[in-house]
Amino acid sequence: MTQWVYAFGPSLSEGDANQRNLLGGKGANLAEMAKLGLPVPPGFTLSTEVCTYFYANGKSYPSELESQVDAALTRLEGDMGARFGDPENPLLVSVRSGARASMPGMMDTVLNLGLSDVTAEGLAKRSGDARFAYDSYRRFITMYSDVVLGVDHYLFEEQLENYKLEKGYYLDTELEADDWKHLVDVYKQIVREELDEDFPQDPKAQLWGAVGAVFGSWMNMRADVYRKLHNIPASWGTAVNIQAMVFGNMGDDCATGVAFTRDPSTGENVFYGEYLVNAQGEDVVAGIRTPQQISIAGKESQESDQPAMEEVMPEVYAQLDTIRGKLERHYADMQDIEFTVQGGKLFMLQTRNGKRTAQAALKIAVEMVEEGLITPEQAVMRVDPASLDQLLHPTLDPSAERQVLTKGLPASPGAASGILCFSSDAAVDLHARGEKIILARVETSPEDIQGMHAAEGILTARGGMTSHAAVVARGMGRPCVSGAGDIEISGDTMRIGRVEVKAGDLLTLDGSTGEVMQGEVPMIRPNLSGDFSKLMTWADDLRDMAVRTNAETPGDCETAVEFGAEGIGLCRTEHMFFDADRIGVVRQMILAESVAERQTALDKLLPMQRSDFEAIFKIMGARPVTIRLLDPPLHEFLPHQQSELEEVADLSGTAVEILASRAKKLTEANPMLGHRGCRLGITFPEIYAMQARAIFEAAASVQSVSGQAVQPEIMIPLVSMAGELDVLKRLVDQTAGDVEKDTGVAVAYSVGTMIELPRAALQAGQIAEHAAFFSFGTNDLTQTTYGLSRDDAGNFLGQYEKQGLIERDPFLSLDPDGVGELVKIATERGRATRADIKLGICGEHGGDPASIDFCQQVGLDYVSCSPFRVPIARLAAAQSALKARG
């Protein structure tokens, strides 16, 4: 005979936590808690197989079900010392759904089942609290009518409101026993009018009605939509849990509360919770009465004058504290528990892993390892890598007041305050005078780099999460709010609705929420405790992939090394070109008409680039440093103003008008797909030759001083065919040979390429013949694979997310289906040609945990990300490695 019904409770527990598929999540957990010996209100579960049967057989039940339910009820009555429908001591139960996967709020629940005119009176007598009895009864009628009988609950609420109006009551708590009793009659009348029959008085009939309603709710529209969204098959079915009711509001020896086995905001190993005497669960959260602390320590730290549960119900508290230890040992994680005390007796209603702040997660994970509760592997899996962001940046004091002006996109985390500034030049000047700056721009361009560096935070009116401002700000670790569309900037004024903010006014940004606030809001500094470094050490031991950083300034390199970067995965040489004392020469180079003219400018740039690389090599020591040769379209460097043109005219001796016309010729329709990357190297080999020379001279000089070999990896960008790399590798090799002859120092280096175009991914087999490494430039690869400009996607990508066409911005999290397939193809073809080719990723995705997981699956050797994301990547890589091991 099939077992359709499974008991749980002190006397018998037939299931356990592993039987989610059969008993649903709730049923399995209740059985598990009971097995642990916790005082769970007893009950029984109708398995998911009943549901399956129900739908496979025209909504009928298996023939054995009724007798199995009867038997379970009888045991339940025994356990509770109460009987269904007994006027003296009635058994009340809850009927709840519980599917394999959690579907919060999607299906229906009925509480207080078993109440009728007779048993309500009995409950009043037995509890000595008629108000409680009739309040419970009217709640039951409302719920049951709504869920089971299909009578809209607003009909009842309407009558309740009318009655309160009539009586001059404001709150429900003002209603007395007789008021509720009167309303019960009114409610029953409503049911009679709506359905033409009486509200059922037989508890068994009530029970079967509720069971049928829960099974029926499995297929309601809400549940159906939810399942589709979360990919839950309808065939799984739901279980139904029938559990004895317990009440925390039956007198002063009753109570109800919620607690965490450790402090969920700090992670401290203290028992943290709140309770209320003579109250229901909802009272604790409703805020009408102020909940009290459960422990004396908690009471003291909160400076509360209300007694702690430890004082009021010391035995129950002791029992709860014992359970706390048992739960942590059993689940090996911090638990969030709900309990009720009825007549001095403790009942555990629920336990589950508790939500916690990033800091608490870290502390709990590390301390549980030290307590021997979990392994370092488990600790590493317990902390959400993305949450580390909260620990690495200053944050707004949550208790501080704030005047939010508008909200943009949370483009780069952390908070910043400073005086408002509308141009990069002004930002640089004010910063030099010791001011803290918030730089606000319609959008930023590479020419704003200096200003962004000088600023504490960046605000833009246009651009998405991956706009120039967002990407650069994340790279620099500067908080940024981008795309705050309400903002209108004109001259030295910024208008947000009716508010006007001027240059020099104080402003605060929260890059983690996107909020823009007036004035200066107080902050909390990050605290990288010993726990942080312990967890990181475990993570480092576990991961397969190396973690590098995308950095080009000495400051960023130092930060990244501090954060544990094992090398540079992307050093963008173009960022070095925007220095005030260089840009003129760079422009001279770009606007040169002949190779000779260009060489003159390059000769001036060579020592500057060399000193850039010297500084980087000194900091990075023996770590590998991947340097990408000049990549962006030349016109990004072009002069826009007359004064800038005049500077170049002075430097080059060419007339301003000629320069202006040359500059105009460099304009491109689609610069992202234009004359950039290795195309510059092919057409102007002297530029790449200068950069290669600067690298090798710097390496030779640092190496001779330190005696330690540096590891430059020279990376050719935007390759789409093997021939490009072939030609440019020869140029680099030639330059390396020349420099070795000049300096007498041999530098061990390698040459590789970015794989950032679909064609490069497809041709990876051929390209690998010339490449010691591939670095996946997944920003550009995403742009070209989708045909989607990062700068322009903001106009419509939001709509796509709203309509559910995409789950996440593919510039933030690597698209595994399209971009990912190309990465896979390139990996396979590259390795087929050259088994030991080094493979990494240097796009923004290198700091995104889901993308890092993908990189692990594909088998990359390293990920590279902005300095502030290095710890995130280290942890995410460890988690991915653990997942891969299964």
Added chain:
Amino acid sequence: MTQWVYAFGPSLSEGDANQRNLLGGKGANLAEMAKLGLPVPPGFTLSTEVCTYFYANGKSYPSELESQVDAALTRLEGDMGARFGDPENPLLVSVRSGARASMPGMMDTVLNLGLSDVTAEGLAKRSGDARFAYDSYRRFITMYSDVVLGVDHYLFEEQLENYKLEKGYYLDTELEADDWKHLVDVYKQIVREELDEDFPQDPKAQLWGAVGAVFGSWMNMRADVYRKLHNIPASWGTAVNIQAMVFGNMGDDCATGVAFTRDPSTGENVFYGEYLVNAQGEDVVAGIRTPQQISIAGKESQESDQPAMEEVMPEVYAQLDTIRGKLERHYADMQDIEFTVQGGKLFMLQTRNGKRTAQAALKIAVEMVEEGLITPEQAVMRVDPASLDQLLHPTLDPSAERQVLTKGLPASPGAASGILCFSSDAAVDLHARGEKIILARVETSPEDIQGMHAAEGILTARGGMTSHAAVVARGMGRPCVSGAGDIEISGDTMRIGRVEVKAGDLLTLDGSTGEVMQGEVPMIRPNLSGDFSKLMTWADDLRDMAVRTNAETPGDCETAVEFGAEGIGLCRTEHMFFDADRIGVVRQMILAESVAERQTALDKLLPMQRSDFEAIFKIMGARPVTIRLLDPPLHEFLPHQQSELEEVADLSGTAVEILASRAKKLTEANPMLGHRGCRLGITFPEIYAMQARAIFEAAASVQSVSGQAVQPEIMIPLVSMAGELDVLKRLVDQTAGDVEKDTGVAVAYSVGTMIELPRAALQAGQIAEHAAFFSFGTNDLTQTTYGLSRDDAGNFLGQYEKQGLIERDPFLSLDPDGVGELVKIATERGRATRADIKLGICGEHGGDPASIDFCQQVGLDYVSCSPFRVPIARLAAAQSALKARG
């Protein structure tokens, strides 16, 4: 015993044309001609296996080789009645290389071998022409010394020049026998001085020296580079051909000539050729003497006063004419032959398929089918599809004088003359007044469409072969010269170097060469003779793929149908938006801030679009018409001038400043990757709904009048994920249902998508669930696969071609490795999901024969191209089908 040596000639021919691998191309052909009974000067071939042996055995010969050569020499002496080294009657031979694949000019040749002091004297006596004998001897010494002995030929030329200077001679022909005899002594002295030994006098020693030099030349650097470039394995080796010399310059019973078996410029079936009495082959081409016609008919048509060969040597001519017929029957193709007459005896030196004009190719192919010489299949293979272009456009009269101002890119074929015009508006006005216009612009944009239509030809200063101007011009069949970089346009004047041309001046363009000419150059009109339509009918019977056209104006549709288009593969709806009476409304639509505002504009556009589609459906009848919904970034339509903004302000009742600021917001950094294609349909569904309604209403109306079902295929552009197509297909289906309800007419239609992004290709399996057809938009697919903007590629793609990095512009000929692999992937995945999915190509590549061949290999159902390329595509598709059948 291995046979290393193979004889050819009247007495014995041991090889034939099929033995190219063994005997090389030349050796196999000589054997074939001899077998045919043609009077080939006899000789023998050392097979390629000798070469292989030579390199495999330290540059030594097989032991049997010498005796086999001796035997072959003996037979040759018998055939010629002359002996090697015989002072009375010396045998002279040529020694030439001949590999499996033709490697013109890559390896060495020695002529007149066998001459020595003794035999030169004998030759002088026997020929009665001492000048001939010593001239031949000095040529032999020069060649042999250079090729075999390694003495630089400039040493000999220097002495010749000195001697001529000394003697006051200007031409070589002024030198007499004694002069040459003297120089022979000087030459021998040079060899002695350079090598410290005498020039070899023994013919056999000469022979082995020459053979060794030819085999040695197989591995010289020139040949090596050539093989690498043409993918010829070194292991193939070369053969060596030793052939008796014959001379056309030994007296008046000698002659030499070249002839074609049919007229190579018209294709007429007449014997066409030239000859010279008492001359060498090089004299016919050198231009010192005017060659005479071989036939009397030729002489008459050329109005020559020189006698024809038919008159001077009637027997030889008759023999040649017989050979002409024999050759055509044998090779079944028009032959280009070289012959020599020595002492009244005809020798055939070479025959090969003759080069011909497009018109001749067509005529010859068709007539040979009618003569039963070849099959229609062969005829179809004989005509180069690309050459049809010459037949479809007017061309410049080749005999007309022309004053070329500059040269741009040959962007769209054909020639055009007209008065110069610098704006589209002016072009439209002047055209309306009956003027022929040449429209010159720095570059064109969609707003120039009307002007381009009004113009006879288009000239741009910027942009490549696939710039807007080039693509649109080819589509319209307008000649176009693009990217003429020397041109500077300012106001109503165009400057080309020092020349200034003004609006209103006459100008001529040749879009097939890129030439820009002053004044009006006379033209020749195209003549689509009956041959053309015969060949096309055969091609149509043979091809597997359908041929459609890219067209959206009634004019283009009519042209395309005339040229044999079987449907429209791409109707770009945006081109319909630029009409002067529409653009204002279009702008109103784009600048609308709300859906309601936008709908107002769309309601005005609906009847206009409907009438567009009605016109097209009427012309196309039952043929399928693929209509692409709005694709380009909206800002392409934006107003640029104040007056344009004011028009929109009038239409919409919105202030100019507001419109200007909205227009500014629409600017994009990379419009090609921006808010366009189906992204417009997702964000502004009302636009696509209007277009779909216009299509269905037009279809319903045309269908009700004609009683014939039209075949609209609605195409969604720029899809990158299945969800986009799913959403938009629903919108189209919904609209179709609405229109059916409104009109009562059911229209059979299908919905499909362009595959023009790498991600779409990879996701083709999922996308096919919603698509009845895929049309490969290989223009955009090339842009995104390479990360290469068509508009900007001109800045560097030329360099790539020069450096040999790419063979052909990937926008002109589909890149089979990258773009092609994506097409293959999409084809496979699309068919796996939906076996009957219709697959076509609508990028510019649809009219390129190499790309069409690729489409056949991949198994597409149709190609679509601009109207003027439809015949090319029909022929190319037939050839591809034949090749595929093997």
